[in-house]
Amino acid sequence: MAERKAVERHSGVALWRQIADGIRVFIADGACRDSGLLPPAADLAERFGVNRHTVRAALAFLADEGLVESIQGYGTRVVDKRQLTLPISRRTRFSAGVGDQAASASIQLLRSAEGPAAGEVAALLRLAPGEAIIEVEEAGYVDSRPVSCSQHFFPARRFAGIAAEIVATGSITRAFAALGLTDYLRASTDVSARHADARERELMRLSPGAIVLETRSVNTDLDGVPVQCSTTRFAADRISLRMTP
Amino acid sequence: MAERKAVERHSGVALWRQIADGIRVFIADGACRDSGLLPPAADLAERFGVNRHTVRAALAFLADEGLVESIQGYGTRVVDKRQLTLPISRRTRFSAGVGDQAASASIQLLRSAEGPAAGEVAALLRLAPGEAIIEVEEAGYVDSRPVSCSQHFFPARRFAGIAAEIVATGSITRAFAALGLTDYLRASTDVSARHADARERELMRLSPGAIVLETRSVNTDLDGVPVQCSTTRFAADRISLRMTP
DNA sequence: GATAGTTGTCTAGATTAATAGACAATGTGC
């Protein structure tokens, strides 16, 4: 199973970048779980059919990301950096979902605004067009590392002041509780994946070509009345999702 | 909300490629749903802060993908190419999931093999290490367009000959039925996203830097006994997932 | 038909990515 141009020229993605992406998959497949070492750069160069310098550029990029560490005279070590798995179920909560996979999880409010509901958001929240909604933008951190950024919409009449509560409590679940909603359920979650745009790259410190997992979800109270609809983007190299019925 | 460096130099992704990815998101956000036309190339060039020729390279790439169509003297039109949404629930089925979103859906068997269960697959199927399993590789097509490729594992004792049944019936659901299993349920689905590797690019005709949505799932019979575990990769620009509880 | 706005094509030059080779620096094992 050797050889072969796993890389393509003139594709708009630099060879070293393609190789970096390839090595990331290689590591994720657990191909060097035993020694914890990547094959030598010269071997990789032969495998990918490129010059050693090109592989070095790929490794430097991955080292900058913190995924590997090159040690002169020894080799290139894979740094254990497991992807977090976020459970998605009827009771999806960010902090609780991170659970004991990390020491800390928090969200930071970026922006909030109030305005009339329109289009898709109005339909998902089952509001008449023009009814007031509160929009909240927020970023999620795990152990001080940005892993997500979200846009949430709430019906303004029922949840007036929720932005302040989110800041005060550092959690949407607790903000809901403070406003009298002690439990809520996830009605549906749409999942897609695409390249990060400029804003997402900035917020989550991603490089061009990086991937975001985008979820669009609706939460309802126990009577099935929509209380929140959200779009969340996760840095795909840091988070995966586990859907359980 | 104008201007500036939505693109990054020295990132390993060519500017025209970053711009193509940006325009794809731009279109997906419905930014030009009214006229069906993209802004002129000169405008886009100014917006992204690059030369018009660079934008032209991006548009040529997207035209090659079939997402846009440039007409001399007129403009660049967005070709309606909606993403399919595949429902993921307790009763997830590929063909039925595509449903009326397309004229036809089919799978093609690529490879099958039998061997001893090991590691993760053995654990997920609750088999003793060494018990026989059947491995099946298959590609999914919608309207003759490749949208997915999968790797499935079945306990060999219970489903001997399933590969032949899949070929005969063109469906895993019908293959199960032919072997006496008329109903089964999805127990869990893990979702992650990453860059396509060389094989996936070839099977689904993707370019370097393209994204795959990878699902890892386990199906059980109605008694909760595992009957199948699978890894499926979807071309992220053609498929999104809808999880419902 | 004239005009303005848009895409298509060509040439040339500057910048960046990739290859090639030589050799230094450092860790491992004998």
Added chain:
DNA sequence: GCACATTGTCTATTAATCTAGACAACTATC
């Protein structure tokens, strides 16, 4: 200590990408 394998650094060359400008070809509108 010594040989060996591996990563780190340097120079030089070639190939690809991006910029710049000029102008042709085409469409829609007046």
